[in-house]
Amino acid sequence: MDQIVPKNILICGDAVAEMGKLKTESVDLIIADPPYNLGKNYGNNIDLKDREDYRVFSENWVREAVRLLKPGGSFYCFMGVKFIARLYLMLEEDFNLIPQGWITWHYTQGMGRKRGFSPRHEDILWFSKGEDARFNLDDVRVPQKYYRKRNNMAGANPGDVWQFSHVHYCAAERLPHPTQKPEALLERIIKASSNPGDVILDPFLGSGTTARVASVLGRQPIGIEINPDYIDMANARLKEPFATFDSTDPRAARQSKDLPKETPGG
Template identity: 40%
Template sequence: MSAWLNRVHCEDALHGFARIPDGTIDLIIADPPYGLGKDYGNDSDKLEAAAYLRWTEQWIDAALPKLKPNGSLYIFLTWRYSPEIFVMLKQRMTMINEIVWDRRVPSMGGSTRRFSSVHDTIGFFAKARDYHFDLDAVRIPYDAETKKARSRSIFVGAKWLELGYNPKDVWSVSRLHREHRERADHPTQKPLEIIERMVKASCPPDGVVLDPFMGSGTTAVAARRCGRNFVGFELNPEYCELIETRLMALDKPEEAA
């Protein structure tokens, strides 16, 4: 097994990409700093707009050669920068979807000078038309009432009815509040439900998922739980320790991911 595989390297991805041979990654899941001044234990999220976009282009151009010809990319973004970054990526890949993550933020407080922002934007891009996508792995089952309503003979045995429907491009999944059983000590941790959907749909079994900004390690946990390999990078040593703790917990029966 390659020395770089199934490891989170505690270093800057821009340096660490050199560890990974080109054309070896099935899926990139990127949750970079949003350029909003969050505290990740360093200054990684404190760039001005122009510098932030230059940095984004730099890491994208370093990461994309690592993808296999039929590989794909999901990138989490804020609405503030998604238009510019989507244009940047569309010059390099084919855009498959813009996904809206509805974080289910309670209707309380917020600005009085604009509408409250309660979503993240996710871009789904592919290198080629034959990109890997396993819809059956992520179908959402219909409830018994819906199945009963589709009991006419023309529906009997229909695959879509038995396996479920295609997830839409608005994903309503609660953010991880402080009391959530998944929650680790990280300010922008993403739910496993979202990351596992990406992994199951866009990375084949035994494939490799790359996360350039591992954060709390949810991509590594999701890959392990879904039978995929992973590789990632994280600047903050404390988060690197957190990731190792979460991965070790997967081997314990009482683990709650």
């Protein structure tokens, strides 16, 4: 098979305006990590709107994203607890997307709270346009814990609670972006829901994690980002030689063990 040379397209601008220039049903997979409306400082934009403005902002970019998605394509969206319930209903009821999964990203470190439980997760909604969403399970299996007859020893389904640590502030891979996502998390989404050569759109590109991983995996990334400094950051990241991704699922290092006592039949 010919090797696919990724054509990386990074666009500086507003997500809605720039998506508006792209062709209807031209994208195989959308991965969106929008601002969560938590007051983060993204350099030239502050992530703080009143509740209704944030709902309208979300509705507008989701409308464009759904227009661009091919039938059968998947739509993944990261979201914090404040808006996720409304977003779920919006995607299902207002945009008629089909729910495929609610993934919890459990990160192992973060700020400690004195009142209330310290937050240790963010969530990712997975929807598709039409029932028939691609799912390449064999590309995302993790090693089984035990050898047993009924287990597929090619590996287990990774489930819908994923543990990846944040890219630590002290790590060499950490970029000056406040919400850089771990590459292995994007790797799993991209491998599960796209094939080499597919077009993958991230309308809120940030430091460029989706584009970097998509490009390494031979997909065609399109990234949109409103802050030109982050576009420069993402372009520089795309040019770096690839050694490994900056994070891994700790289960990847598992060595399958014998069950102490295998029960008859399984």
